[in-house]
Amino acid sequence: MTDHDPSSEEPITTDGAAGEDYVTAADRTLRATYEEPMSLAEYVDRALEEPAIAAHAAKYLVSAIESGGTRTVIEEGEEKERYRFFDDPHNDGEHAILGNTELLNAFVDDLRSIAARRGKEEKIIWFAGPTATGKSELKRCLINGLREYSKTDSGRRYTVEWNVAGAGDGPGLTYGDEYQDDEDDWYQSPVQSHPLSVFPPEIRAEIVAAINDRRDDHIPVVAEGRLDPFCREAYEFLEDRYRREGVDDRFSAVTDPRHLRVKNYVVDVGRGIGVLHSEDSGSPKERLVGSWMAGMLRELESRGRKNPQAFSYDGVLSQGNGLLTIVEDAAQHADLLRKLLNVPDEGSVKLDKGIGMDVDTQLMIISNPDLEAQLNQHAERNGEDPLKALKRRLDRREFRYLTNLSLEAELIRRELTNETAIWRAESAAELETKIREPLTVDVRDEHRVKTVELAPHTVSAAALYSVVTRLDDDLPAGLDLVDKALLFDQGYLQRGDERVEGDEFDFDDGADGEAGIPVTYTRDVLADLFYADRDRHHPDLAVEDVVLPQDVLDAMAEGLADAPVFSADERGEFESRVVTVKNEVFDRQEEDVLDAMMRDKRVDEDTVAEYVEHVYAWATDEQVANDRGERVDPDPLKMKIFETEHLGRFDPESYDGNEPSPAVREFRTENIITALNRHAWHSRDEEFRASDVALTEIPVIDSVLGSYDWDDVRRTFEDFDPRQWDDPPSGTETARCKEETIDNMIDLFGYTEASAELTSRHVMSQVSYQWSRRG
Numbered sequence: 001m002t003d004h005d006p007s008s009e010e011p012i013t014t015d016g017a018a019g020e021d022y023v024t025a026a027d028r029t030l031r032a033t034y035e036e037p038m039s040l041a042e043y044v045d046r047a048l049e050e051p052a053i054a055a056h057a058a059k060y061l062v063s064a065i066e067s068g069g070t071r072t073v074i075e076e077g078e079e080k081e082r083y084r085f086f087d088d089p090h091n092d093g094e095h096a097i098l099g100n101t102e103l104l105n106a107f108v109d110d111l112r113s114i115a116a117r118r119g120k121e122e123k124i125i126w127f128a129g130p131t132a133t134g135k136s137e138l139k140r141c142l143i144n145g146l147r148e149y150s151k152t153d154s155g156r157r158y159t160v161e162w163n164v165a166g167a168g169d170g171p172g173l174t175y176g177d178e179y180q181d182d183e184d185d186w187y188q189s190p191v192q193s194h195p196l197s198v199f200p201p202e203i204r205a206e207i208v209a210a211i212n213d214r215r216d217d218h219i220p221v222v223a224e225g226r227l228d229p230f231c232r233e234a235y236e237f238l239e240d241r242y243r244r245e246g247v248d249d250r251f252s253a254v255t256d257p258r259h260l261r262v263k264n265y266v267v268d269v270g271r272g273i274g275v276l277h278s279e280d281s282g283s284p285k286e287r288l289v290g291s292w293m294a295g296m297l298r299e300l301e302s303r304g305r306k307n308p309q310a311f312s313y314d315g316v317l318s319q320g321n322g323l324l325t326i327v328e329d330a331a332q333h334a335d336l337l338r339k340l341l342n343v344p345d346e347g348s349v350k351l352d353k354g355i356g357m358d359v360d361t362q363l364m365i366i367s368n369p370d371l372e373a374q375l376n377q378h379a380e381r382n383g384e385d386p387l388k389a390l391k392r393r394l395d396r397r398e399f400r401y402l403t404n405l406s407l408e409a410e411l412i413r414r415e416l417t418n419e420t421a422i423w424r425a426e427s428a429a430e431l432e433t434k435i436r437e438p439l440t441v442d443v444r445d446e447h448r449v450k451t452v453e454l455a456p457h458t459v460s461a462a463a464l465y466s467v468v469t470r471l472d473d474d475l476p477a478g479l480d481l482v483d484k485a486l487l488f489d490q491g492y493l494q495r496g497d498e499r500v501e502g503d504e505f506d507f508d509d510g511a512d513g514e515a516g517i518p519v520t521y522t523r524d525v526l527a528d529l530f531y532a533d534r535d536r537h538h539p540d541l542a543v544e545d546v547v548l549p550q551d552v553l554d555a556m557a558e559g560l561a562d563a564p565v566f567s568a569d570e571r572g573e574f575e576s577r578v579v580t581v582k583n584e585v586f587d588r589q590e591e592d593v594l595d596a597m598m599r600d601k602r603v604d605e606d607t608v609a610e611y612v613e614h615v616y617a618w619a620t621d622e623q624v625a626n627d628r629g630e631r632v633d634p635d636p637l638k639m640k641i642f643e644t645e646h647l648g649r650f651d652p653e654s655y656d657g658n659e660p661s662p663a664v665r666e667f668r669t670e671n672i673i674t675a676l677n678r679h680a681w682h683s684r685d686e687e688f689r690a691s692d693v694a695l696t697e698i699p700v701i702d703s704v705l706g707s708y709d710w711d712d713v714r715r716t717f718e719d720f721d722p723r724q725w726d727d728p729p730s731g732t733e734t735a736r737c738k739e740e741t742i743d744n745m746i747d748l749f750g751y752t753e754a755s756a757e758l759t760s761r762h763v764m765s766q767v768s769y770q771w772s773r774r775g
Helices: 016-031 040-047 057-066 103-116 137-148 199-212 229-244 248-252 284-289 315-320 330-340 370-375 379-384 388-393 405-416 426-436 458-469 481-490 521-528 549-562 570-574 578-597 604-620 636-646 662-681 700-704 710-716 733-749 753-774
Strands: 070-075 077-082 124-128 157-162 260-264 272-276 324-327 348-352 353-359 362-366 392-397 441-444 449-454 492-493 500-501
Touching: 040 199, 040 260, 057 137, 057 362, 070 481, 077 103, 077 733, 103 392, 124 330, 137 272, 137 362, 157 229, 229 248, 229 353, 272 315, 284 315, 284 330, 284 348, 315 324, 324 330, 324 405, 324 700, 330 362, 330 370, 330 388, 348 392, 388 392, 405 426, 405 441, 405 481, 405 521, 426 458, 458 481, 458 521, 458 578, 481 492, 481 578, 521 549, 549 570, 549 578, 570 578, 578 710, 578 733, 578 753, 604 636, 604 662, 636 662, 700 753, 733 753
Parallel strands: 124 362, 124 392, 272 324, 324 362
Antiparallel strands: 070 077, 157 260, 348 353, 441 449, 492 500
């Protein structure tokens, strides 16, 4: 079988009766989701052909997670394979878990060990961590993913349902007689009992062995549980009737399709997934397995004992039987944890003194750090700690705050908007574009709806500051926390002409992400800024709807003092880290302005390639072939013009005629040839050609040849004066330069006219202080 692919169905048309078209589409969806019930024998035949449909809980969980495959991500500077399941693909990414890939991979490894019975089956998986780290998203992602996977052909989940109306006194009720079926007489197992649990243990073991002989994976199917009490009541009722009627093949009679059929069901909360919420109440027994309905007990009796049909199977274990049981905010249900101790390895719970129930479910608890404090309240008693057995059963996995700039930027945007799509950049440049791009949000104040623009770099500034507060200050010489944040996001650092890979650094502390500014704080600060009156700062501009990076950083730092979630020590530490972030963000804004100013002066790639060819020919003292196959002799004049006019590295006095000085020679050798050799030499053939190397994709070459500084501006625009930028006199070079710069910022980087104006003013206000001293 193959997964159901809705995209392969006929598209919905809206010509004519549109309502009927949508109803028809819904019919197709339901037909693809549900199957007609089958007999028990048909189910066994299907399981022998497709062993996956007989999977026990942990094995099914692994199959669901693996079904979407993996993708490569970079976290903490390292490449990792991430399961797409945790991107919440069935729900367009609404509850995707961002980051924590290593933790999620360890979770899947645990599930494999549990499913294969490799020593962890007695464990209860515990996800701990501070608020706003993704724990709740994991719960929702699991529910969404398992629900949608169960709708596919490869993810079908099955249970049994019973009809005892055809076994009793009167015509047509004897086994073998014709019986008129009535759908109202069918009752599904209230706890999703496995179809194979109908068979006697020895026969079931033979079936399971035959299924495992045909499986195509490393995890064998396990089916050891008995029928649930409700189904046992039906089975025993039918068996007793047919025994009294003298039927020899009683199992065949009891499991005849008139009485028993196998039905597929869609996994959901209450049906294969049990969730105990923080606000749920009741006795421990009620929360775990359900409750007896006293009114029914007065009416129903069965052989002198309580009737399992009078039991309310609404406890978390009953709902999660067959797949997954989640206790969220576990500190609120700490009294239950000790009662769960033996559930994983014994696979059984007591509904009442005389009635037990086998369960097959993967137990998972979610908590904030306060649960750990409760568990450790007797830790000083060492061997006499009454909670020691519980702590031994808990397999703790810790969610942490994101330490990737791009992931935090993505998370902030999700918090502020309805964006849910997962960022899947094909290159570092594409990811950088996503991080820095602006964002518009519609908000309503007392009088109107207005559109607020978060200027380019604003979201990334908030994200960078958040990440920097979460990093340990375990830095090697020459690095700051911004460098570490960039390294974690990219996997490398670009230091001038040199690219340093992440594996050259060693951050072993392992405490990154344990504390810091949560995304909820950042979201609230930004939301407050949406309503702030910023036109008082710029009375000549209609810019009350623009938020700049410096606005956000100032507000985040200032708000720390009044935020109750931070301790005094944290406030002081976080405030001290904002300066490096401001400097980094200003550098990005400055680059935008410079690139926009110099857009028309940028050296084209052919000119760069020609220069590199001549430098290589000069360094090797021989001719080289260009991309057209022509032989190139080094031309001293061309190299001099490029280095003085385009690079701006040297003035004419650095040459004796056209002959380079020692400083120029060193620059060519160290900054061009060495860099080219390091990053591109392996890709060339015996004859060096510029076309053999994508020059603009080599970081060091791009850094040397593709960036500008204010000396380049001074040299290009001789009459430019940044002190006149706010209101340049008409007809001046400053006015012409400003107009072109604003247009280019809009065209190149997505600024609006207002955000380009404000950003360029901010940059020029800093440049003006040093302009006169530049000479």
